[in-house]
Amino acid sequence: MIWTTALALTISFVSAGASPPPVAPDFAWWTEARFGMFVHWGLYSEAGSVWKGKFLPGWSEWMLNRKKIPPDEYHAELTPRFDPVDFDADAWVRAAKDAGMKYIVITTKHHEGFALWPSAAGEQDIATTHFGKPKSQGGRERDPLRELADACKRHGIKLGFYYSLLDWSHPDYLPRREWDTRSIDGAEYPRYTTYMRAQVKELLDGRYGEIAVLWGDGDWEHGAREHTSDEIVAMARALQPGILVNDRWSQPGDYATPENKIPDAGPARPWETCMTLNNSWGYARDDHEFKSAAAVLRNLADIVSKGGNYLLNIGPDGKGRIDPESMSVLSSIALWMKTHSTSIHGNGRAPLPVPEWGKWTMAQSDEGTATLNAHLFSAPKGGVIQLAGVMDEPLSIRVPGNEFAVGKDSLRRDGADLLVQLNADALEAIGKASTVDTTPHAVIEVEFASMPRVLTAPEILGDDSIFVDGIVLRLSPPPAGAVIHVTTNGSMPTLETPPLVRDGQRGYSVALTRSATVRARASWNGQLSSAETTRRVDQVELLPASVCDALGASAKSGLIAKILLGEFEVVPGSKDFDAVIDLARVDSIRIPENAPLDRYAVQIRGVIETRLPGVYRFEISSDDGSELWIDGRLVIDNGGLHGATSKFGDIALAGGCHEIEVRMFESVGGEALSLRWRVPFESDFTAIPAKAFRRSLGQ
Numbered sequence: 001m002i003w004t005t006a007l008a009l010t011i012s013f014v015s016a017g018a019s020p021p022p023v024a025p026d027f028a029w030w031t032e033a034r035f036g037m038f039v040h041w042g043l044y045s046e047a048g049s050v051w052k053g054k055f056l057p058g059w060s061e062w063m064l065n066r067k068k069i070p071p072d073e074y075h076a077e078l079t080p081r082f083d084p085v086d087f088d089a090d091a092w093v094r095a096a097k098d099a100g101m102k103y104i105v106i107t108t109k110h111h112e113g114f115a116l117w118p119s120a121a122g123e124q125d126i127a128t129t130h131f132g133k134p135k136s137q138g139g140r141e142r143d144p145l146r147e148l149a150d151a152c153k154r155h156g157i158k159l160g161f162y163y164s165l166l167d168w169s170h171p172d173y174l175p176r177r178e179w180d181t182r183s184i185d186g187a188e189y190p191r192y193t194t195y196m197r198a199q200v201k202e203l204l205d206g207r208y209g210e211i212a213v214l215w216g217d218g219d220w221e222h223g224a225r226e227h228t229s230d231e232i233v234a235m236a237r238a239l240q241p242g243i244l245v246n247d248r249w250s251q252p253g254d255y256a257t258p259e260n261k262i263p264d265a266g267p268a269r270p271w272e273t274c275m276t277l278n279n280s281w282g283y284a285r286d287d288h289e290f291k292s293a294a295a296v297l298r299n300l301a302d303i304v305s306k307g308g309n310y311l312l313n314i315g316p317d318g319k320g321r322i323d324p325e326s327m328s329v330l331s332s333i334a335l336w337m338k339t340h341s342t343s344i345h346g347n348g349r350a351p352l353p354v355p356e357w358g359k360w361t362m363a364q365s366d367e368g369t370a371t372l373n374a375h376l377f378s379a380p381k382g383g384v385i386q387l388a389g390v391m392d393e394p395l396s397i398r399v400p401g402n403e404f405a406v407g408k409d410s411l412r413r414d415g416a417d418l419l420v421q422l423n424a425d426a427l428e429a430i431g432k433a434s435t436v437d438t439t440p441h442a443v444i445e446v447e448f449a450s451m452p453r454v455l456t457a458p459e460i461l462g463d464d465s466i467f468v469d470g471i472v473l474r475l476s477p478p479p480a481g482a483v484i485h486v487t488t489n490g491s492m493p494t495l496e497t498p499p500l501v502r503d504g505q506r507g508y509s510v511a512l513t514r515s516a517t518v519r520a521r522a523s524w525n526g527q528l529s530s531a532e533t534t535r536r537v538d539q540v541e542l543l544p545a546s547v548c549d550a551l552g553a554s555a556k557s558g559l560i561a562k563i564l565l566g567e568f569e570v571v572p573g574s575k576d577f578d579a580v581i582d583l584a585r586v587d588s589i590r591i592p593e594n595a596p597l598d599r600y601a602v603q604i605r606g607v608i609e610t611r612l613p614g615v616y617r618f619e620i621s622s623d624d625g626s627e628l629w630i631d632g633r634l635v636i637d638n639g640g641l642h643g644a645t646s647k648f649g650d651i652a653l654a655g656g657c658h659e660i661e662v663r664m665f666e667s668v669g670g671e672a673l674s675l676r677w678r679v680p681f682e683s684d685f686t687a688i689p690a691k692a693f694r695r696s697l698g699q
């Protein structure tokens with residue numbers, strides 16, 4: 001058993017080594033862009049959310065599902081009608097470009113299953129419409145993707161392809177909707193994935209030139225294995241070096257894609273919020289609830305201030321036209337962009353606290369100058385904009401669009417903070433913009449000769465929260481000329497707290513041998529930073545270990561897995577598995593081979609061997625919920641119904657053997673389970689070697 005696995009591993013390494021290593025995802029243009037256009041266009045655009053004469057509010061691209069329309073009937077009705085004679089790729093691309101959007105992502109195939117390009121892989125594509133049919137068959141022989149790709153190239157706009165893994169129409173896609181009348185006999189999901197790979201290959205094989213993004217969607221009905229996600233993503237990277245792959249291919253991908261929401265704080269990894277302009281992605285005839293340009297631009301500033309991208313959607317109609325309401329929003333955005341794009345493109349997080357009046361974005365130029373951009377959604381209290389802890393003097397203050405003037409004489413200092421005082425005219429102009437939604441917000445650009453030194457609270461590095469004998473906490477160094485004040489007894493650091501002395505080897509650090517609450521602030525020129533940092537660290541005892549029997553180890557290697565069938569919404573308890581008599585052996589924490597696709601729970605139990613005493617940090621990833629227990633203690637609670645989610649937990653372990661138990665459950669859709677650890681004195685997480693696991697202690 002062990003040998004077969006080892007052999008299989010060797011073979012896969014060899015074959016993987018044969019192809020050249022993939023080019024790293026190219027984020028440079030994407031980070032600079034910050035703003036893109038999402039286009040939802042398909043058969044649903046022709047329907048416009050109207051079925052049998054009745055308008056259905058909500059997402060038009062979901063009409064087949066929401067109206068429970070049999071796919072054959074849906075296609076029979078809409079395929080003959082789809083003839084977008086007014087489609088003008090140049091007009092779309094110009095509208096995007098003028099609005100400051102640097103890339104376009106278009107739905108090449110949505111859940112309805114209709115391919116927007118002539119696809120040799122299947123039967124439901126543009127070549128079955130009059131618009132796409134070859135001229136020899138009396139059609140117009142037009143390919144929207146080709147026209148769009150050409151227009152994007154002409155205008156210097158990057159192009160990305162959205163592709164739905166979910167497909168309500170393909171005969172091999174499973175599960176079928178319950179109102180689908182076609183026979184299910186002979187339907188095979190693997191054949192659907194072959195179709196999917198063939199289509200993605202057509203999209204990326206170069207016929208449409210450079211494709212910058214592959215935007216998957218609808219991955220939740222199956223997991224990565226079933227979708228052959230690894231194969232698809234590897235193919236995409238091989239065909240389009242540097243392509244960005246989103247996180248909806250049943251795997252984490254290159255960036256996160258929150259939908260219709262802006263995260264409170266941007267995640268650490270690259271991310272992009274996609275959002276509708278009205279209440280539907282696809283064209284919806286009677287939906288006139290459009291966001292104002294001002295609202296869109298506030299969203300954009302918010303997203304950029306958190307280091308993300310904004311993919312704003314439009315839904316052209318069945319004739320290929322962008323409706324006048326969307327066009328008018330795009331033109332207002334374009335007007336604002338003419339004078340304000342410098343506060344968006346190439347911008348990101350600023351090292352300043354979130355202000356009460358709006359958002360800060362920041363950009364650095366190639367020449368090294370840096371600009372802090374105040375996006376003023378409302379008038380600041382007392383007309384004062386605070387640049388907390390900014391130690392350098394700005395070169396200039398500019399108000400693009402000249403809504404009002406702000407001279408250098410409006411600058412003052414308050415301790416470590418730099419203040420800009422706005423006059424009455426300025427406040428009136430800002431106030432007007434914030435109450436009239438038709439007027440986008442004002443921006444004040446504060447430019448510096450180089451990255452300004454900012455006196456923020458010192459950062460306490462690392463993620464330690466427990467230690468055994470002692471611990472050294474390192475702190476980020478203060479800007480040149482500033483000092484750090486640290487207390488370890490929970491009291492607020494002041495100027496009287498002696499400055500922390502830098503150690504040649506350790507840098508700035510505090511050594512602790514007892515539980516402590518560490519608080520840190522910085523000061524400059526006798527002025528304390530307004531912000532502070534706190535970290536609680538607790539001294540704990542090592543959990544004693546049992547002696548592992550080295551001789552008996554190989555005979556007892558592996559862990560014991562039990563599977564419990566049923567519908568779960570929380571992680572079941574240990575006792576729930578007592579009645580299960582079927583045992584499987586696994587050599588790591590993962591879903592056993594004999595698990596069904598959906599609706600089950602797994603328990604994996606055994607012993608884990610630790611070589612060194614000290615604090616172990618574990619990371620469990622699962623879809624859906626899971627728990628990690630060591631020596632009867634809950635180390636990580638990653639419970640609940642969710643997609644693939646990682647959680648961390650710390651525990652201090654003596655060297656030797658400890659009881660380990662992982663329980664997880666899978667409701668429906670994607671499934672995943674893995675466990676990694678970080679051993680004492682190491683800084684990286686690693687896979688737990690198979691030899692660390694035993695079924696039981698070998699006495």
Ligand code: H79
Nearest residue numbers: 040058059061062065066110217218259274281
């Ligand atoms: O293409 C857009 C959506 O159609 C697609 N992603 C974006 C970019 C998407 N499909 N599904 N979802 C997002 C999440 C599922 C939403 C649902 Fe519903 C809630 C499905 C059923 C309930 C919305 C409301 C659709 C039907 C009713």
